[in-house]
Amino acid sequence: MSKTDNASKSASEQTLLDQAKEVKDAARHLALASTAQKNEALELCASLLIDRTDAVLAANQKDIERARESGTSTTVIDRLMLNKARIDSMAKGLRDVAALADPVGEIAEGWVRPNGLQIRKVRVPLGVIGIIYENRPNVTSDAAALCLKSGNSAFLRGSSGAIDSNLEISSILSEGLKKAGLPSAAVTLVRDTSRESATEFMKLRGYIDCLIPRGGPSLVAAIVENATVPYVIDGDGNCHIYVDETADLDMAVEIIANAKVQRPSVCNAVETVLLHETVIGDLLPRLEERMPTVEFRADQASRRFLERSVLATEEDYAREFLDLILAVKTVTGLDEAINHIRRFGSGHSEAIVTNDYSASKRFVAEVDAAAVLVNASTRFVDGGEVGFGAEIGISTQKLHARGPMGLRELTTEKFVIEGNGQVRA
């Protein structure tokens, strides 16, 4: 029995609250770790993960077998399944995060008051980041890496379906931390994956400084209803592209095709195109030709220019298809497009294709979303694509972080005020 197994055994008797206390205590130490020490830990974790590939695959096999026995769909099993290439990619992810700049200690702002007080706002770790996620075991190391680099403990609550893989991966990460002289509990996996424990997890106020759910609408609804810990919502993307009458139609075709088919299952894919009534005749046949695998759900006016389409319903405009389906709506102008987005948008990513200066300015100002784009694909709204190197999610809320979240969004600020005896008059 390896050292890791022993650690897991003794840990198996812990309650969720016991685990919460350990992970919080670890956060205190991690917050003071140097960048070099955190990077060393990430490198050690990456090496260990490669060394232990067989053990991870064996654990993963248990999860796969349970899933097969219970008749789980092949799509879900594919998400769950690890292989050598996927483990290599997880290890590379750890090393990539080690190479990113450390946000901790950054001075966001600083100034001197007339009385000589020196004021700085300094970035510090949040403390404990809670992550609730579904059947993807790679999230265990991906999320942990971002938490560690930003000086936070990672408190991970994966699914019961991936519990064996997650336990193996998290114990490897804990070992890497220990080897680097950091507390092993800085990566802690919740062992109790019951439904009740998820609710208990959301109520660990005082132990979890920021909860980030990685899941669908029902998880988000449960958090809004039950959580007493602070959270950041990584919500749906019902994204639109509005093609203005002045748009370069070649550009519009390529942007829409990219936003729809390059990866239809993700939140920043486009779901509805809003087309100025003057462009539908030229544009729609080209869109249909450019995207032969896409189903068009269109309004009456635009269906005249489509060979294969079904009539769009209100529900189609409200839905995030996450599939090769595109809703189409003809509009009379910018106002109607903005009103449609106001009604159906989820506040994620909204784009306009135009060559009209005023229209671009109005769209950017009046559309209320985490990201607004002019003449670019919605698929760029992503931590990697905007230049953060990695992302922990895309926030669709307005407080704390909005849009792609990188390492900096896993920090908070502390006022540091230095004087030489100042008192208030």
Place this chain on the structure above:
Amino acid sequence: MSKTDNASKSASEQTLLDQAKEVKDAARHLALASTAQKNEALELCASLLIDRTDAVLAANQKDIERARESGTSTTVIDRLMLNKARIDSMAKGLRDVAALADPVGEIAEGWVRPNGLQIRKVRVPLGVIGIIYENRPNVTSDAAALCLKSGNSAFLRGSSGAIDSNLEISSILSEGLKKAGLPSAAVTLVRDTSRESATEFMKLRGYIDCLIPRGGPSLVAAIVENATVPYVIDGDGNCHIYVDETADLDMAVEIIANAKVQRPSVCNAVETVLLHETVIGDLLPRLEERMPTVEFRADQASRRFLERSVLATEEDYAREFLDLILAVKTVTGLDEAINHIRRFGSGHSEAIVTNDYSASKRFVAEVDAAAVLVNASTRFVDGGEVGFGAEIGISTQKLHARGPMGLRELTTEKFVIEGNGQVRA
């Protein structure tokens, strides 16, 4: 019957949800208002408030009479009471906010990606700010001013005790907005001040973008338990000052006296001093002499050097006195001081008085609070004192805003991504 009275009448039949819809719609318009227009509105509101002094005082008189009839304490009545000077001060507050820089449109960051995409993070209003507050009618105009200047609607939920004053003040502000060509509903006072409506208010998800409670621990607890809207907690301040063995004791005496007696009823006043065992003999008699009106609750070791003191209990260290009471604890060094703060601190403001470089660095790094101070009074942790011009509160949470909150903390950021046809590879 004045125009204002008419507006109030028709408004009195509205439900809370009706009001929420109006205030949200107003926010959309206000978000696009120019700085000049918002400043004009604030100036008009200030002038109207002065012109209508008699009407405000008459309304306030109704609140005062009800309070007297129900046997309300004189302290509470004093908070509720308006007079000409207080109304002048509210008007001055509106003008002071007009003079502050507008955070809306500020580019927090901007960069260009290798593919030519131009990315900016632009500050935009949050939308609707909800404020729940107690018996001080001046909050109605103070909070509204900060919301308006930052482009947000103010959705105000004051107490039933101040309802007549609040209705009069808010209708004056609405009239000022209208005169400036802005929607009058951008300042909306909740008319139903029942307990149930407070809970309903906290659950107006989709209508309130940020809720800021201005009240005691029971209000905060109710929000943590019930709110489904995003909120920022303006929490307790159980603040400490640690006097290190290297401290300049003259400085320590002045800082402690300032932090305790300059205004004992506020959250950034000091509640407990932690004194290095080597300084208690010199320091305590001087503290006692410097603060003759303060009651000392001290541990055994320090009581030897105090003429008048009571023995401190654990509860004394946990309490925010908000009064002329000071808890005293002798410590053997920095570690014990930091551990005491970790156990009892509320994450508000913590100070060290020292001349030791390493001790100052460790204190700043290891104490987890919104603000840490070296050789300065905790009373400086305040929006005005740090240079924000005004404050809407002091956040003791870590997400979104931490420490004093000015206009910028009432905004969120929007990613604006401009390209010329970029698609993702």
